[in-house]
Amino acid sequence: MRVRQAHLATALAGVLAVLVAAAGARAAPLEPVQLPRDHGAHPGFSVEWWYTTGHATTARGRRLFWFATIWTAPFGTVGRVNVVDLARDRVVLARQWDTPARPASGARDLVAGGLTIRWRPAGRFGRLSVDARVSGADRLRLTLVPQRPYALHGDHGIVRQGATGTSAYYSSTRSAATGALIRRGVRQPIRGLGWFDHQWGDFAAVPGALRWDWFACQLDDGRDLMVSQFLDAAGAPVPGLGQGTLVSARGRATAVGSFSATPSGRTIQPAGATATYPLDWRLRLPGAGLDLSLRAGARNQFVPMRILPSFWEGAADIVQGQPGACTVESVREAPAGGVAAAQGGVTGSPP
Secondary structure (H helix, E strand, O other), X not given: OHHHHHHHHHHHHHHHHHHHHHHHHHOOOOOOOOOOHHHOOOOOOOEEEEEEEEEEEEOOOOEEEEEEEEEEEOOEEEEEEEEEEOOOOEEEEEEEEEEOXXXXXXXXXXXXXXXXXXXXXXXXXXXXXXXXXXEOOEEEEEEEEEOOOOEEOOEOOEEEEOOOEEEEEEEEEEEEEEEEEEEOOEEEEEEEEEEEEEEEEOOOOOOOOOOEEXXXXXXXXXXXXXXXXXXXXXXXXXXXOOEEEEEOOOOOEEEOXXXXXXXXXXXXXXXXXXXXXXXXXXXXXXXXXXEEEEXXXXXXXXEOOOOOOOEEEEEEEEEEOXXXXXXXXXXXXXXXXXXXXXOOOOOOOOO
16 A cells, blocks of 8 residues: 555656646736637646536436546546445445546537546536546446536636636536436436536646535525635635625525635545545535525545546535535645645545
């Protein structure tokens, strides 16, 4: 295990060194987000990702949580899919793909091995498709149709990324998701609500820019909420770096003035993780009249990664406050101090 961790630490240090060098060489200015132009790839920046996630239900009423993400950087492209059966607390589909290829500028077909994420013009806001061919007949196929305008976070889509960095960031906060989960040749139709994030910038060298807690909630009253906070090396929120967006039931996005996101109960240190992750949270947004208690939908939602830092990504139920469902992402395995900190190691092994 120590040998594997040493190799992973060395690999991550190399990756970050490449990212930092690329960021220093380009230092490209971020422009306000413009859609549909910015649905495409931005290879002029050192970090970019397309992130889809959602809560879904099978025809028999079984609840699932899924995400499929593609990251790109100068070293290439990484894809990851994860599907969790919440009732059984079990990962039922998982795969990571690593490839040296990187999408061309403006590309809207993103491919990482067996994972493809596509954006296509259709209807008012376009649509996304996710196709993850895991192995044999195992597969996740989804179509996401945005139900409201995209939310541009921060100042016209430009947000703070850690203490001194910035990134471009927008979301489809509520999409109708339909498709199928295929396992061992058995096809299960699924449907639910999806969420889509697209983010890019030059921030690999910024201390703490890759350590955060992120919450995305879709409330039953039609509102959607995103809040995030950056973390220091001890896993505590960095004062003054929280940010968020509240989307009304009519689709109007406004910046969140102030909020608190506080662990409120159980924690877990998953196998292979160096950090401890909360399973219960309290989210308070006084300006929006929201006081939400969240509870993880399953314990087995830690995502081990190769090269990139492992992280927690999972469904959370709102057990008190305005009803709805949330996704919680917690990235605490990443080095807090840039490239030098990467020498301290990173855990995680392929699924």
